Amino acid sequence: MTIVAPHITKQPTPPAPVQRTKRGRKLRDxxxxxxxxIGAVACxxxxxxxxxxxxxxxxxxRTRRGETTWVGWDNYTRIIADxxxxxxxxxxxxxxxxxxVLGYLLPFFVAILLNEFRHFKxxxxxxxxxxxxxxxxxxxxxxxxxxxxxxxxxxxxxILAFFHLPTSEWMQSPSMTIPAMVIAxxxxxxxxxxxxxxxSLQNIPGELYEAAELDGAGIARRVWNVTIPxxxxxxxxxxxxxxxxxxxxxxxxxxxxxxxxTQDSATSVAYLIYQHGxxxxxxxxxxxxxxxxxxxxxxxxxxxxxxxxxxx
Amino acid sequence: xxxTLISQAxxxxxxxxxxxxxxxxxxxxxxxxxFLGPLYWMVTGAFKSGQEIAQTPPTLWPRDPELxxxxxxxxxxxLAKLMFNTFYYAAGAxxxxxxxxxxxxxxxxxxxxxxxNVILAAMLxxxxxxxxxxxxxxxxxxxxxxxxxxNLLDSPWAIWLPLVANAFNIFLLKxxxxxxxxxxxxxxxxxxxxxxxxxxxxxxxxxxxxxxVVSIFAVTAVWKDFLWPKLVMPSPETRTLSVGxxxxxxxxxxxxxxxxxxxxxxxxxxxxxxxxxxxMSGLTTGSLKG
Numbered sequence: 314m315t316i317v318a319p320h321i322t323k324q325p326t327p328p329a330p331v332q333r334t335k336r337g338r339k340l341r342d343x344x345x346x347x348x349x350x351i352g353a354v355a356c357x358x359x360x361x362x363x364x365x366x367x368x369x370x371x372x373x374x375r376t377r378r379g380e381t382t383w384v385g386w387d388n389y390t391r392i393i394a395d396x397x398x399x400x401x402x403x404x405x406x407x408x409x410x411x412x413x414v415l416g417y418l419l420p421f422f423v424a425i426l427l428n429e430f431r432h433f434k435x436x437x438x439x440x441x442x443x444x445x446x447x448x449x450x451x452x453x454x455x456x457x458x459x460x461x462x463x464x465x466x467x468x469x470x471x472i473l474a475f476f477h478l479p480t481s482e483w484m485q486s487p488s489m490t491i492p493a494m495v496i497a498x499x500x501x502x503x504x505x506x507x508x509x510x511x512x513s514l515q516n517i518p519g520e521l522y523e524a525a526e527l528d529g530a531g532i533a534r535r536v537w538n539v540t541i542p543x544x545x546x547x548x549x550x551x552x553x554x555x556x557x558x559x560x561x562x563x564x565x566x567x568x569x570x571x572x573x574x575t576q577d578s579a580t581s582v583a584y585l586i587y588q589h590g591x592x593x594x595x596x597x598x599x600x601x602x603x604x605x606x607x608x609x610x611x612x613x614x615x616x617x618x619x620x621x622x623x624x625x
Numbered sequence: 626x627x628x629t630l631i632s633q634a635x636x637x638x639x640x641x642x643x644x645x646x647x648x649x650x651x652x653x654x655x656x657x658x659x660f661l662g663p664l665y666w667m668v669t670g671a672f673k674s675g676q677e678i679a680q681t682p683p684t685l686w687p688r689d690p691e692l693x694x695x696x697x698x699x700x701x702x703x704l705a706k707l708m709f710n711t712f713y714y715a716a717g718a719x720x721x722x723x724x725x726x727x728x729x730x731x732x733x734x735x736x737x738x739x740x741x742n743v744i745l746a747a748m749l750x751x752x753x754x755x756x757x758x759x760x761x762x763x764x765x766x767x768x769x770x771x772x773x774x775x776n777l778l779d780s781p782w783a784i785w786l787p788l789v790a791n792a793f794n795i796f797l798l799k800x801x802x803x804x805x806x807x808x809x810x811x812x813x814x815x816x817x818x819x820x821x822x823x824x825x826x827x828x829x830x831x832x833x834x835x836x837x838v839v840s841i842f843a844v845t846a847v848w849k850d851f852l853w854p855k856l857v858m859p860s861p862e863t864r865t866l867s868v869g870x871x872x873x874x875x876x877x878x879x880x881x882x883x884x885x886x887x888x889x890x891x892x893x894x895x896x897x898x899x900x901x902x903x904x905m906s907g908l909t910t911g912s913l914k915g
Contacts (some may be wrong), residue, residue, distance in 0.1 A: 342681055345820050346738025353729035354744060356789035364762035371762060386830045410893045426652060428629050431636075433653050440660040441902055446897040450867035451886035458879040465681040474682065500663070505908060512909035515862055519628030526632065534629055561757040564851050568871065583757040590761045591856065603758040603876050616738065 330515035349353055353597070372601035392589070398602075400577050405560055406490050408581065412559040416499040416506075419553060423503070424510030425540060428437060437463040438511070443502035453553045453568040456497040457484070460570065482568050487578035491526075493578065494565040502558075505553055549621045563587065582606055632797075671695060671884035678880055698885035701877065706862075707869040714865065715847040716855070717785045719840045725789045725830075726839065732823050735810055745799070748792045763787065764856050767900075783857035788846065794839050796906070801835040802828060825913035838907030841900050848893050 350572060375384040392398060427437055444452060460468045461483035470480040521539045530538060530546045541548070563583035572580035572588070582602065590599030635641040662814060672690040698704060732738060733745050767777045767787075778818035806826060813823045829836070847854075847865070854865045864872065866889040874882050899902060 342736065343738040345747075346732045346736035346741065349728040349732035349736060349820070349824075350738065350741075352725035353748075353789055353795065354726065355787050356790075357748055358788045359764055359766060359770065360787040361759070362747065363752075364759050364766050365754065367765065368759060368762035371765070386810060426648075427628065429631055429636075430649055430652070432649060437653065437656055438905065439898075442899065442901070442905065443664070443892065443894070444643075444745055445894045446845060447890045448851075448886075448893065449865045450851055450871055451890040454870070454874065454882050454886045455663055458883055459666055459670055460663065464679070465678050466683050468663070468683070471683050473679070500659075508908055514629070515627070517629075522628055522630060523632070529762070532630060540630065557755055561755050563757065586757060586761065587852070595807045596761055596765060599761045603761055606755065607758045610758075614753070620838055 320427060360524045368600050368603050368607075371597055372604045374612075375597050384597075388597045389605070392598050392601050392605070393584075397573075397577060397588075398587055400582045401582045403625055404491060404578070404580055405562055405582045408494060408562050409556055409559045411495045412498060413552070413555065415495055416503055416559070417489065417555050419499065420506035421548070422509055424507050424514055425536065428511055428514045429509070438508065441507045444501050445504040447501070449564050450568060453497060453564065456493075456500075457569050460492055460497075473486065484539050484579075485575055487574070487576045490570055490574045490578040494562070494569055496563055497569060498559070506555070509551065513544045517543045553614065553617055560606070560610060564601070649752065654672060657663045665748075667883055668887055671880055675878055675879065675880055684738055694880045694884040695888065697878075697881045698888060701881065702869060702873050702885050703871075704866070704885060704888055707864055707866045708892075710858075710863060711865045712892075714781055714784045715844045718783055718788045718847045719843045721785045721789050722791065722794060723836060726791065726794045726831070727798055727836070728824070730795050730802055731820075731828060734799045734802035735793070735805075735807075735823075735828070736820055745795070748790075748795055751790070751791075752792045760852065760856070763853075767857055778857055779860050779863045781863075784850075784854060787853070788843065794842070797839065798832075798835060801832055805831055826865065835907075837900070837903050841896065841904055842907065844896060845893055850888060 342347065372388050373383060373385060374381050419444065426442075427434070430504070431439070462468070462470065463482040464487050465471055465474050465480060469483065473480045481489050483489050517540065521543065522535055525535045525539050561583050562581040566574060566579035566581050566584050567587075572584060573580045583606075585598045586602050586606070589602060591596045628701060631641075636645045667760055669687055669690075671694045672687040672692070673684070674689075674693075677684060677688060733741050767778060769785050777786075809827055810823055818826070849867070850865070851867050851871070855868045855871070858864050858868065860871070861869070870882060870885045870889060873885075877885075
C-alpha cells in the first residue's frame with residue numbers, strides 16, 4: 314500500500330511565506346482528518362490493539378490479590394498439564410473437520426442447485442438465511458429441548474422412529490455429541506455461505522458452460538471443470554473463514570451440552586478459555602490458552618495461504 | 626438471464642421440463658421442512674402443555690393451545706425488561722457505529738490524513754484475530770479502563786464502544802465513499818464547505834443504502850451476541866435477552882424457555898423479513914468484491 318496522504322516535507326527549505334501557509338494548511342488538513350478518525354481509533358486502541366498486546370503480556374504474568382508478578386512460562390505449563398487441554402483440542406479439531414465436510418460442502422451444492430432454478434428463488438433464499446437471523450441462544454434451546462430430546466418425543470427421534478430407524482440419545486451419548494453440535498451449527502450458519510456462493514455463481518460467464526457442453530461434458534464434469542475453477546477464490550476464502558469460525562466453537566457446547574457434555578465429549582478450547590478465565594479465577598491461564606489458540610490458527614492460516622497461492 | 630450449469634432449452638422441453646419441476650418441488654418442500662419446520666415446531670411446541678410435549682409420538686398440532694407458557698415466559702423471565710435492555714444496547718450501537726465509523730471511513734477515504742493507510746491496515750488486521758483470543762484481555766480492559774480507571778461492567782458503554790471497533794464496517798463504508806466522485810467534494814470545498822459540512826450534506830445523503838446495511842448489521846450483532854454481554858452485564862438488571870434466557874433456563878420448565886426463545890427471536894425475524902434485500906446485498910457485496 315502507498316500513502317497517498319499529503320506529507321509534511323522534511324527538507325529544510327527556506328520558509329518562503331507562500332510555502333509556510335501551504336504547510337500550515339497541510340497541517341490543519343491532517344489535524345481535521347485525524348479529528349474525524351479519533352473516535353474509531355480510540356475504540357480500536359482500547360478494545361483491539363491494546364488487548365492484543367495485553368493478552369500476550371498477561372500470559373506471562375500472574376495476578377494474586379492485586380499483585381502482578383512475572384512467572385515466565387508457568388501459565389503455559391499449567392494449562393497444558395490440565396487433562397482437559399488435549400481433550401478440548403481433540404474435540405475442537407473433530408468439530409472443525411466435521412463442520413468442514415458438512416457445513417462447507419453442503420452450502421456449495423445448495424447454491425449450485427438454487428442457481429439453476431427460475432422459480433421460488435427469493436423464497437428459497439429467505440428460507441436458507443432465516444436461521445442466521447435467529448439469536449443463537451434461541452435456536453440452540455430449540456435443538457436442545459425439542460430436537461435432541463433423547464426420548465421418542467424429540468423431533469429427530471420421532472422422525473427416525475417413524476422410518477423405523479434406530480433412535481439416538483444425542484447429547485447424552487458421547488459419540489453423538491459432536492455430530493449433533495455440527496448439525497445444529499450448520500443449520501444456524503450455512504445461510505451466509507449459500508448467499509455468497511450464489512452471488513459468485515452468478516458471475517460465471519455462460520459461454521464457459523456452453524463450450525463445455527459442446528465438448529460433451531456432462532453435468533458433473535461441468536461442475537468440476539467450470540464451476541469449481543471459476544469460484545476457486547471464494548471457495549478458498551470461505552474455507553478459511555469457516556475454519557477460523559468453527560475453531561472458536563463455544564455457544565453450542567455451552568447450551569447444548571451444558572459446557573463439557575457427557576464425559577467431556579463437548580469441551581472445546583474456547584469453552585476452556587471461558588472456564589479458566591471466569592470460573593477458576595485464572596485469567597492469566599485463560600490468556601495463555603488464548604495465545605496458544607492464536608498461534609495454532611495463525612500457523613494454520615500461513616500454511617493455508619501458502620498452499621492456495623502456490624497453485625496460481 | 627445468463628446461462629447456468631444446465632441450458633434453458635434443455636429445461637423447457639419434455640423430460641427436462643418434467644425433471645426441473647420435480648426437483649424444484651422436492652427442494653421447495655424439503656427446504657420448507659428443514660428451515661421452517663423447526664421454527665414451526667418451536668412456536669407450536671410452546672403452545673403445548675408440559676404433558677403433551679413429553680408424549681410419544683409428538684403431536685403435530687397442539688391439542689388445546691394455551692398461551693400459558695408465553696405468559697409465564699413474559700412474566701417470570703421479565704422479558705419486557707430484557708427486551709428493553711437489548712433494544713437500548715442495539716440503538717446505542719447503531720448510533721455510535723454510524724457516528725464514529727462513518728467519520729473514520731470518511732477521513733480515510735476523502736480527507737486522507739498522514740498515516741491514514743497505516744491506520745486502515747491496523748484496523749483491517751483485527752479482522753484476522755479470532756474473537757475468542759481477545760475475550761480475556763478485553764474483559765480485563767473493560768473492568769479497568771487504562772489511564773482513566775473506570776469500570777464498565779453493567780454499563781452500556783461496555784457494549785457500545787467495542788462494537789465501534791468494527792473493521793468490516795469501516796471497510797464497507799470506506800469502499801462506498803471511495804466510489805463517490807472526487808469532483809463533488811472539490812466543488813463543495815470551492816463553495817467553502819467545511820469537511821464536516823461536506824460529510825453531512827453531500828456524502829451522507831448519497832450513502833443511505835450502505836448506512837442502512839451498517840445499521841441493520843449493528844442491530845443483529847447486538848441481538849445475537851452472547852458471550853460478551855454475558856461477561857460485561859453480570860447483574861440481572863442489565864442483561865440482554867439471550868443472556869437472560871440462558872440464566873433462567875436451569876430452573877424453568879422447557880416449554881417456558883422455548884416460549885421465551887420464540888419471543889426473543891421475533892424482532893430479528895421481523896427485521897429480516899422487512900430488510901431482506903438490504904441484508905443479503907450487504908452480505909454479498911462486502912465479502913465478494915473486497
